[in-house]
Amino acid sequence: MAITLYELAGRDASRPFSPHCWKVRLALRHKGLDFETATAGFTEIPGLEGGFSKTVPILKDGDTLVADSFAIAEYLETAYPDRPTLFGGEGGHALSRFVESWTQRVIHPALARFAALDIHDGLSEPDQAYFRSSREKAFGTSLETFVADRAERVEPFLKSLEPLRAIVGKQAFLGGESPLFADYIVFGAFQWARVSSPFRFLPANDPVTAWFERCLALHGGEGKKVPAAA
Template sequence: MALAHKGLDFVERPYPFTAIPEIEEGFSKTVPILRDGDRLVRDSFEIAVYLDETYPDRPTLFGGEGGRVLSRFVESFSQMVLHMPVTKMAIMHIHDMLDTPDQEYFRASRLDRLGKEIEAVAAEGDAERETFAARLEPVRRTLHFQPFLGGDSPLFADYILFGALQWMRVTAGPPPLAADDSVMQWFERCLDLHDGLGRRVTAA
């Protein structure tokens, strides 16, 4: 979404979990990784900062320093408030989408990270589904004043939050939000951005 926002051409190359250590000679333990000519950048936020600094003549992702530091808050909100509930709702779906070597990696790495088997994590998913909408109340109140977190048009803060809900959409199905929920309406607007880029990824 950030690359499309900047109007930059790019080639996307998906990899399985077990192939990540082979990308760019082990440059990063996680994806995404951006190669721009001879430059390599890891981490979604750092990639966005790089794009804004390297291509200042193209549409801004942050709208200035204030937008950049406030986007860190949105990142923290997404990671601390949304990621674990989405994980609980999606974890078995993700496992079942993987080939056998990646299923084995996924089980072991999530046990190490979460301290319990993925079935035990998934068992908490129904409860998270019931309370998920309430977690988004700060976003809902913000969208009462404007169509995007960035104001009249999206900024990287929108793409951060959109990424969490899109992650759920493509692994476990649509976020558990009513059609008339302002957050769901915002999510639909984000799916339509950049000629429907978000909708090109098949939903679960």
């Protein structure tokens, strides 16, 4: 049965940028599964698969539909148990929940302060209106003001990565010598910024940068297939 991954993209459909969709894309490659991708803009998502979900990713595997990146990873682990594991057991599954919580509370908000306006500028016109209205309501300020001091925010953000840096400076991946879904969770956040914004914040000599480059090269360079924003 064919597998389809619905992803989020802006004006350029060849540049999917959602961190959550990137988690799933690498999870599918990790499992060695063939799949097709289809992209949608923010305002097109409610029309996908009869309104199945208000957000992407959406995975369609034959007659099965699954939304939410973590739920999709759990589905893939259960549906394809003979393929390489995404969690390495129940302990890895529980720890991945922690990694997801930390990523969404520490990394995502910081990267939004770097990339929000660039994300807006890469969207189609209807999506720009939706994105500006919804994000400015959430942020309590204009997109321009929200990112105005991003250069000053780099150093504090890099310091906040010390828990990640301490691990990937000693081992290749969060999963050890090979990656697990926990790596894809964090990778998705950095790939979101890489694809969406030309603003660069990771130093060349940082162990986090080296880990991110290793992740970009995984699975035949899946992450590198979409060039960095310029």
